[in-house]
Amino acid sequence: MKLATLNDGTRDGQLAVVSRDLKTAHLADGIAPTLQKALDDWTFIAPQLDLLYQTINSGRGHRAFDFDPANCLAPLPRSSARVAGVSYLQQIERACKAAGREVPADLRETPRLYQGASDNFLGACADIELAHVEWGIDYEAGLAVITDDVAMAATPDQAQMGIKLLMLFNDITLRNVAAEEAGTGFGFLQAKPAVACSPVAITPDELGDAWRGGRVHLPLRSSVNGKLAGQPNAGADMTFNYPQLLAHLCRTRPVRAGAVISAGGVANKEVKKGFSSIVDRRTQEIIADGAASTPYLQFGDSLRIEMLGDDGKSVFGAIEQNVRQFDGRRARPA
Amino acid sequence: MKLATLNDGTRDGQLAVVSRDLKTAHLADGIAPTLQKALDDWTFIAPQLDLLYQTINSGRGHRAFDFDPANCLAPLPRSSARVAGVSYLQQIERACKAAGREVPADLRETPRLYQGASDNFLGACADIELAHVEWGIDYEAGLAVITDDVAMAATPDQAQMGIKLLMLFNDITLRNVAAEEAGTGFGFLQAKPAVACSPVAITPDELGDAWRGGRVHLPLRSSVNGKLAGQPNAGADMTFNYPQLLAHLCRTRPVRAGAVISAGGVANKEVKKGFSSIVDRRTQEIIADGAASTPYLQFGDSLRIEMLGDDGKSVFGAIEQNVRQFDGRRARPA
Numbered sequence: 001m002k003l004a005t006l007n008d009g010t011r012d013g014q015l016a017v018v019s020r021d022l023k024t025a026h027l028a029d030g031i032a033p034t035l036q037k038a039l040d041d042w043t044f045i046a047p048q049l050d051l052l053y054q055t056i057n058s059g060r061g062h063r064a065f066d067f068d069p070a071n072c073l074a075p076l077p078r079s080s081a082r083v084a085g086v087s088y089l090q091q092i093e094r095a096c097k098a099a100g101r102e103v104p105a106d107l108r109e110t111p112r113l114y115q116g117a118s119d120n121f122l123g124a125c126a127d128i129e130l131a132h133v134e135w136g137i138d139y140e141a142g143l144a145v146i147t148d149d150v151a152m153a154a155t156p157d158q159a160q161m162g163i164k165l166l167m168l169f170n171d172i173t174l175r176n177v178a179a180e181e182a183g184t185g186f187g188f189l190q191a192k193p194a195v196a197c198s199p200v201a202i203t204p205d206e207l208g209d210a211w212r213g214g215r216v217h218l219p220l221r222s223s224v225n226g227k228l229a230g231q232p233n234a235g236a237d238m239t240f241n242y243p244q245l246l247a248h249l250c251r252t253r254p255v256r257a258g259a260v261i262s263a264g265g266v267a268n269k270e271v272k273k274g275f276s277s278i279v280d281r282r283t284q285e286i287i288a289d290g291a292a293s294t295p296y297l298q299f300g301d302s303l304r305i306e307m308l309g310d311d312g313k314s315v316f317g318a319i320e321q322n323v324r325q326f327d328g329r330r331a332r333p334a
Numbered sequence: 335m336k337l338a339t340l341n342d343g344t345r346d347g348q349l350a351v352v353s354r355d356l357k358t359a360h361l362a363d364g365i366a367p368t369l370q371k372a373l374d375d376w377t378f379i380a381p382q383l384d385l386l387y388q389t390i391n392s393g394r395g396h397r398a399f400d401f402d403p404a405n406c407l408a409p410l411p412r413s414s415a416r417v418a419g420v421s422y423l424q425q426i427e428r429a430c431k432a433a434g435r436e437v438p439a440d441l442r443e444t445p446r447l448y449q450g451a452s453d454n455f456l457g458a459c460a461d462i463e464l465a466h467v468e469w470g471i472d473y474e475a476g477l478a479v480i481t482d483d484v485a486m487a488a489t490p491d492q493a494q495m496g497i498k499l500l501m502l503f504n505d506i507t508l509r510n511v512a513a514e515e516a517g518t519g520f521g522f523l524q525a526k527p528a529v530a531c532s533p534v535a536i537t538p539d540e541l542g543d544a545w546r547g548g549r550v551h552l553p554l555r556s557s558v559n560g561k562l563a564g565q566p567n568a569g570a571d572m573t574f575n576y577p578q579l580l581a582h583l584c585r586t587r588p589v590r591a592g593a594v595i596s597a598g599g600v601a602n603k604e605v606k607k608g609f610s611s612i613v614d615r616r617t618q619e620i621i622a623d624g625a626a627s628t629p630y631l632q633f634g635d636s637l638r639i640e641m642l643g644d645d646g647k648s649v650f651g652a653i654e655q656n657v658r659q660f661d662g663r664r665a666r667p668a
Contacts, residue, residue, distance in 0.1 A: 011374055011590070011591075040345055078414035078590065079414060080412035080413060080414055080452050080453035080454075081451060081452065081453040083523070104518075112518055112520050113520065113523050114449070114520040114521050114523070115448070115449040115450055115451065115521065115523065116449055117415060117449065117587060118414050118415065119414035119415040119589065119590040119592070119593060120414075120587065120588060120590055129486075130586065131486075131487060131586070135586070151662075152463075152465075152527075152660060152662075153465060153660070153662050174586060177586065182519050183519075184438075184446055185516050185517070185519060185521070186446050186447065186448040186521050186522075187448050187449065187519070187520050187521025187522075188520075188521075189417070189447050189448070189449060189582075189583065190582075190583075190585050190586045190587075191586075193486075193586040193587035194587060248523075248524075249523065249524075251524050252464065252465070252469070252508060252511065252524045252525075252527040253451060253454065253524075253527035253528060254454060255453065256345070256412065256453040256454055257345075258453070259453060326486060326487070328485075328486075328487050
């Protein structure tokens with residue numbers, strides 16, 4: 001099933017079920033008011049949402065309406081846990097090569113995860129508002145899972161059962177700020193200001209055979225200013241799968257319903273598939289040409305991130321964002 | 335005013351107003367069901383909660399009942415943002431000295447903050463359940479603020495207006511795991527499994543003159559197995575105050591209502607005030623005696639963390655926890 005959260009002026013929005021073809025939607029107001037409420041009691045709520053999903057897919061739902069991604073908040077506008085893993089290690093390996101650094105010895109043994117902001121996930125069409133292009137504004141196209149409760153010390157198999165939904169993720173990153181923060185040992189804070197999510201989150205069964213081994217085996221297409229920048233396959237070269245990332249997180253603590261676990265910018269070994277971030281492209285430029293030539297994003301630039309199924313149809317809808325200069329005057333505290 | 339969240343079997347619990355002397359409580363069910371709901375609309379809700387607070391302080395509230403910290407969840411059982419600052423820098427300076435490392439040049443110029451788990455804040459009397467003492471189980475006694483919305487690029491003065499509540503914080507830390515994670519540059523994940531909070535969160539006005547300069551000028555008492563381990567003053571040697579920590583966080587992003595910002599284990603320059611964590615005591619032992627002699631926590635150990643006002647009365651109630659071995663058999667995913 002496919003779920004979206006409509007902007008009704010509240011912080012958590014209003015849960016809606018969206019048809020498989022992303023054309024129509026139906027409020028889930030009789031079932032669960034918000035996605036977090038649904039996740040809080042998923043075993044009970046999910047079958048009811050699925051019934052509604054079947055109804056609108058068959059064209060029956062008499063209160064169905066046209067689905068408009070521009071009217072969506074993130075499927076889960078805020079969450080009590082967000083952990084970002086880096087599972088496409090060729091990106092790190094390329095960066096080490098370009099910088100003449102050694103690849104960490106345990107890179108392929110121990111998952112690397114950091115905790116990030118989860119109080120303000122952006123909708124698929126929300127502007128990226130930032131103050132300075134000098135920060136090195138970059139996108140990072142990837143995926144994330146949303147979990148149910150997962151117990152402390154869960155194995156990867158147990159963790160896999162806790163994965164309830166998937167969505168696309170644009171992990172907006174300020175590369176020049178990240179370079180400053182990398183040395184502190186405290187992880188990334190100012191360098192990771194926001195994440196935008198696809199219009200819908202989907203249950204893994206929507207992916208059919210493309211969901212196997214805890215990975216999504218489909219290409220993730222990202223474009224900058226209308227030009228295709230990359231279409232690497234999200235399953236091909238993913239070292240740690242989602243259950244492994246989740247089990248790593250659970251080693252010393254339980255995880256509660258609504259946790260969002262991403263796996264980093266999708267990257268393949270073959271660079272001809274393109275890149276899911278500007279920094280990865282710049283890294284390859286340094287390796288090939290001795291210097292980076294692609295600039296980071298400028299105000300006015302536009303992004304599009306989308307995943308198509310084997311049938312050529314959009315699975316999650318598209319993230320479509322413009323980069324815009326933050327105007328402090330209209331954003332003071334209430 | 336003082337607020338608590340009672341355990342009613344739900345994830346977010348039930349909001350209650352607690353009398354100044356922590357003796358009686360009254361459900362806030364007619365005003366806001368949960369603390370997050372109150373924070374989501376604080377300007378409208380807070381005055382109503384305050385009226386109820388005045389009523390129970392005067393002994394009138396006809397549905398008031400005895401307040402029992404053992405029946406509390408954390409005041410905010412889950413939050414969409416938790417950022418931990420390290421503002422008691424003498425602890426870092428001592429650690430550098432003990433390890434023969436140089437103190438980072440910008441330590442007193444740039445706040446250091448990392449993002450931590452916020453999906454499972456523990457109640458004041460919840461057991462600390464962990465699998466292995468070999469992880470180096472430690473407490474870290476400190477304070478945290480809970481915020482309203484704070485805009486991107488807010489100044490410290492603007493950020494100060496966003497601070498709505500304060501509480502005590504036990505930031506449970508696995509020191510031997512932290513040592514492994516420190517080198518990754520990704521911050522702390524498995525090393526920071528849980529946080530326990532005081533029974534009540536309070537509005538800053540409850541502190542009177544002890545809340546000044548964005549700091550709490552009172553000693554924070556922590557005991558291990560009934561023996562006083564430290565009573566450093568939380569205001570005396572706090573380098574970055576809460577508004578500065580919050581403004582640092584807001585440099586590139588807005589912060590949404592319910593964010594929890596802590597300032598690290600309280601420490602004073604004068605070591606005779608004792609310590610707010612075992613690691614800080616061990617550091618001092620290394621400096622003074624050449625080797626650490628105090629062990630980390632063992633299963634069965636107990637902790638108590640409390641702050642007394644100038645009148646000798648408990649301000650937040652006490653965090654009172656026992657360390658217990660995690661029993662995986664009774665904690666599988668649902």
